[in-house]
Amino acid sequence: MKVLVVGSGGREHALVWQLKRSPEVEKVYCAPGNAGIAADAECVAIQVDELEKLAEFAASNGIGLTVVGPEAPLCDGIVDVFRRHGLLVFGPDKRAAQLEGSKDFAKAFMVKYGIPTAKAATFTAEAPAADYIRGEFAAGAKGIVIKADGLAAGKGVLVADKEADALEFLHGCFDGMFGAAGAKVLIEECLVGEEASILALTDGNTIVPLVSSQDHKRVFDNDMGPNTGGMGAYSPAPVVSDEVWKKIDAEILKPFLAGIRAEKLDFHGVIFVGVMVCDGQPKVLEFNVRFGDPEIQPVMRRFDGDWFDVLKKTAEGRLADAKLVWSEDPAVSVVLASGGYPGKYQKGFPISGLEDAAATGAVVFHAGTAFKDGAIVNAGGRVLGVSARGKSIAEAIEKAYGAVDKIRFEGGFCRRDIGAKALKYNK
Incomplete structure (x- = not known):
């Protein structure tokens, strides 16, 4: 069977990598994909927001299953579009996708069905929201969490331990920093753990x-x-x-x-x-x-x-x-990012050492990469995810960083403590 994966990041590369291993899969397509995904699937020049084009491609190419990676097309109703075309698709429809697309919708769902969560209040105007924040800090709150209600590319949340920071972020939400996503905000207690x-x-x-x-x-x-x-x-x-x-x-x-x-x-x-x-x-x-x-x-x-x-x-x-089969071996994935991320960063730097990293036994998932003049270059904030398995979490960490150290591109950096929190449980 032919499979289509929608998306272009490390998540989609990991899904493609697993899907192509199935004896039932004849071919994997990815739209739009990236430079690393191109080694494991045929990339298709259709963007994730071109819902009808994606459905038409799936219908005309005999796609038996489409797997949607990012949240935006799910919240825009890609599953509804595919269903209208009679296509099998993995993902929730537009109404169900509100569980991510609207923080207020999700919170109301949790409260209604007794799912443990932080107490929260929702606001559609800045003044009452600001009064609420001041009241929380005056009552002794050590911190609060402010969330833009809609999708904001992972940037619409602030954990604030200072009133001034919270009010500044709140103003940004209502001042258009996140577009329509910030027209409503959720203010939550800050959970500690x-x-x-x-x-x-x-x-x-x-x-x-x-x-x-x-x-x-x-x-x-x-x-x-x-x-x-x-x-x-x-x-x-x-x-x-x-x-x-x-x-x-x-x-x-x-x-x-x-x-x-x-x-x-x-x-x-x-x-x-x-x-x-x-x-x-x-x-x-x-x-x-x-x-x-x-x-x-x-x-x-x-x-x-x-x-x-x-x-x-x-x-x-x-x-x-369905039968899910898991290895007992832990796994670690370390992200290599562009210099300056999550702020402004430069793109287009050639990446070296990918083959050397793979030779260690690690799998390198591409997130923000592209081809330029025949070379693979960085093309996003998060560029690569270097993943390794080991008999212990310590071994998986060692293998992952051993592969990371083979890779170079100008400005590239990573955290050096991925997995360290797990080690304290092994003492």
Whole structure:
């Protein structure tokens, strides 16, 4: 069967890499893809927001399954478009995608179905929101979280421990910093604990979690600096103990499934639950309706089954029949970013050492790369995800950084502590 993956980042490369391993897959296409994906799939020059063109390509090329990577086309209704064309597609429809597309919608869903989360208030005007912030800090809050309601390319959230910073960010939201996404804001209490990422497949009748993982959002070591799209991840996340897993299943995943069924949400895809584990109690930070990036990279490195079969059965409503096979070996993925990221950065620098990195046994997933004058160059903020498996988390870390150190491009940098939080659990 032919498969189409929609997207152009490290998440899509990891999905392509797994899908092409299936004996059932004849060919993988990726739209639009990138320089690294081009080695594993045929890239198609259609952008992720060209929904009708994507559906027409799938119909005319005999695509048996389309897997949508990014959140924007899901929130724009790509699944609805594909369904109108009679095409099989992995992902939630436009209405269900509001669980990521609107923070207010998602929070109301959590409250309605008793899913543990931070207390929050929603505002559509700056003045009452500012008064609320001042009141929270006056009452002794150590910090608050401000979220633009809509999609803001991962930049519409601020964790503020100072009132002035919170008010400045709030003003930016209502002043158009995030366009229409900031016309409504959610202000939450700041949960304190250790984060983990829970990815779970669902077809509306069954929900099946993947192995746990943990992202590293801050740009510099020791969680310093501004938030990014993710500087690396590892799997499993030891903070998700057996006892925490039981709570996640009973208090989050089962109520989530009950909720989407009660609301008649058409969801044949993946729910990404960002959780904060506070003294052994998991609370939901956010929902995303697509695979997390970079989390999906180490998760895919640990998957030893037929990923195509799993995704196809999810899209068909037969997830209960799918078989997920996982390696016990941990995996680590380290992101190499362009100098200046997440702020302004320069593109177009040749990347060397990719073959040497792959020769170590690591897999290099391309996120922001392109071809220029026959060479692979950096073309985005997050450029590569270097992923390795090991018999222990320490070995996986060593292998990943051993491969990272083979790669060079002007200004390129990475965090040097990806996975370090897991090591404390092994002492």
